[in-house]
Amino acid sequence: MLALVQDLGRPGWAHVGVGRSGAADGGALRLANRLVANPESAAGIEVLLGGLRLRARGPVTVALAGAEGPAELDGRPIGRDAVIEVPDGGELVVGNATRGLRTYVAVRGGVALPAALGSRSADRLAGLGPAPLAAGDVIPVGPAPDELPMVDLAPVPPWPDEVVVPVLPGPHADWFADGLAVLTARGGYQTTPASDRVALRLDGPVVERRPDALGRGLxxxxxxxxxxxxxxxxxxxVFGADHPVTGGYPVLxxxxxxxxxxLAQIRPGDPLRFVASR
Amino acid sequence: MKVLPFGDDAVLVELDDLAQVRALDAAVRAARGEGRFAEVVDQVPAARTLLLRGVGAVDHAALATAVRALPAGPAAPVAERAAPVVELEVTYDGPDLDEVADLTGLSADEVVARHTAATYTVAFGGFMPGFAYLVGLDPLLRVPRRPSPRERVLAGSVAIADEFSAVYPAATPGGWRLIGRCERPLWDVDHEPPALLAPGTRVRFVEAG
Incomplete structure (x- = not known):
């Protein structure tokens, strides 16, 4: 089980070697926060696949968003993308996702663990922010905002069978034999298990450099x-939320x-297809 | 100068050499200090490039025009020369000091004298939080990296490699030649600013007495 505290990250520090980090699926964290009437930037919990069990100390209001899959409150199934009132001592279980990879748990008031450089995001590459949550951790919750939840349930689009990823040409697109053609060809790529918040490592057609760019260094x-x-x-x-601040290979x-x-919701082994965008 | 779109929210400026990068980086920083380039939130110089990144989509063409309109050339880093110099006390007892002396044909004392004589400027960072690539190294002290990196370089190690000098802010694997150690913390998230050395900062090394 990997559960990380994440908010919308810490922009503005890349020049001293710290990336933005933040929720890998920022839209899902924002949605979960909106459901409990938090500011969208409040810190929540990013659960990889599932297996998180939380017990409430005092009543709390929570919402789950992101991946699809079972969840329970005190043994009874609960919905995702919905406002959940958890009584004092109530036990919330985030089961293994059936579609998608990352579930976000927002709690009304936000996770109030200490911030580093203005953000509570756990950046695993830079070693900043709260440590991954471990059994027995007590997670402080901030004061509830003045606003009250407006809806009980948020409509979300159905999960796609194949994730289509629109791409723009990168700064080194002209180093490659067919530009974006191989990358965007049908058949596409799949993610490998070596993928994480730092990067998705893909398997599929090999992208070849143009002859004149073969020995070129960067x-x-x-x-x-x-x-x-x-x-x-x-x-x-494909770099993710915890990408290194600099890299030494060409960007197609x-x-x-x-x-x-x-992109952050694609499971290892799942297909994805790049399409050229403009 | 080439200004290339780099996704929805950034441009990558390609330049000919590090001197041009330093000049443009300083010019953009000065302009941001005056409230211009308001859409730029992250400014990342590197060896031949400067990345300018906003939050949300940026107007690539407008940003390119603004970059091209900046005063170019070596005049820009003048503001840096007026900035205070950070002095770092170093104990020159690094495990590679004698090897650097052999490689350069200097005595260990001469290596130290030349390393402390120069004034350095942070050109860029990126390797790890608080790590600063310092330019200004005496050309006689240019040595290649070690053939194989060390698995662990201690925090505070003062190092040289190629045209750069640096101080490792935290323990990490590393391939630079270690000539000394510095006690002063370079990276502390609870300190304001967290990084002692940021691009444009000037540095001198002083032998600990």
Whole structure:
């Protein structure tokens, strides 16, 4: 079980070696926060796959969003994308996701563990923010906002069978033989188990450099999440929320920021298809 | 200068050399200090590039125009020369000091004298939080990285490699040549600012007495 405290991250520190980090599926955290009438930027819990069990100390209001899958309150099934009132001592269980990978638990008032550089996001690469949650941890909750939840349930679009990822040409697209053609070809790619918050490592068609770019070196450049880097083996690496601040391989394409959340929900072995965007 | 779109929220400025990067980085920083480039939230210089990133979509063309309109060339880092110099006390007893002396044909004392004589400037970071690539190294002290990196370099290790000097802010694997150690913390998230050395900061090394 991996459960990390995440908010919307810490922009503005990349020049001293700290990336933004933040919820891998920012849209899902925002939705969970809106359901409990938190500011969208409040810290919640990002659960990888599932297996999180929380017991309330005093009554709390929570919402789950992101991946699809079973969840329970005191042994009774509860819905996701809904406002859940948990009584004092109530036990909330986030079961294993059946579709998608990351579930967000928002609690009214927000997770109030100490912030680092203005954010409560756990950045596993930079070693900042709260440690991964462990059995027995007590998670402080902040004061409830003045606003009250407006809806009981949020409509969410059905989960796609294949995640389609729109990409823009990256700064080094012209280093590659067919530009974006191989990357965006039908058949597509699948994520490998070596994927995490730092990057999705993909398996699929090898992207070849143009002959004149074969021996070309690249001094490290600043990176963004969604940068599709092509290392020497030709298999794309797509950077995620905890990406290194700089990287040394050419960037063929960049995922549109609107698609970063669905990228973070792709399970190892699941297919994805890149499409050229404009 | 090439200004390339880098996803929805950033541009990557490609430049010819590190001197151009430093000049443009300083010019953008100065402009941001005056309230311009308000959409830029992260500014990441590297060896040949400067990344400018906003929050949410940026207007790539407008940002490119604004970058091109900045005063270019070596005049820009003048503001840096007026900034205070951070002095770092170093005990020169690093495990690679004698090897650096052999590689450069200098005595260990001369290596120390040349390392402490220069004034350095932080060109860029990126390797780990608080790590700063310092330029200004005496050309006679240019040595390649170790053939194989050490599994663990201690925090505070003062190192040189190629045209750069640096101080490791925390323990990490590393391949630079270690010539000394510095007690002063370089990275502390509870300190304001958290990084002692940021791009543009000037540095001198002083031998601990």
């Amino acid at each position: 001094p490290p450049i600043g990176l963004v999440p969604g940068a599709v880097q092509i290392p020497p083996n030709g298999l794309p690496v 394409a960049v995922v549109r920021s609107s698609a970063l959340g669905s």
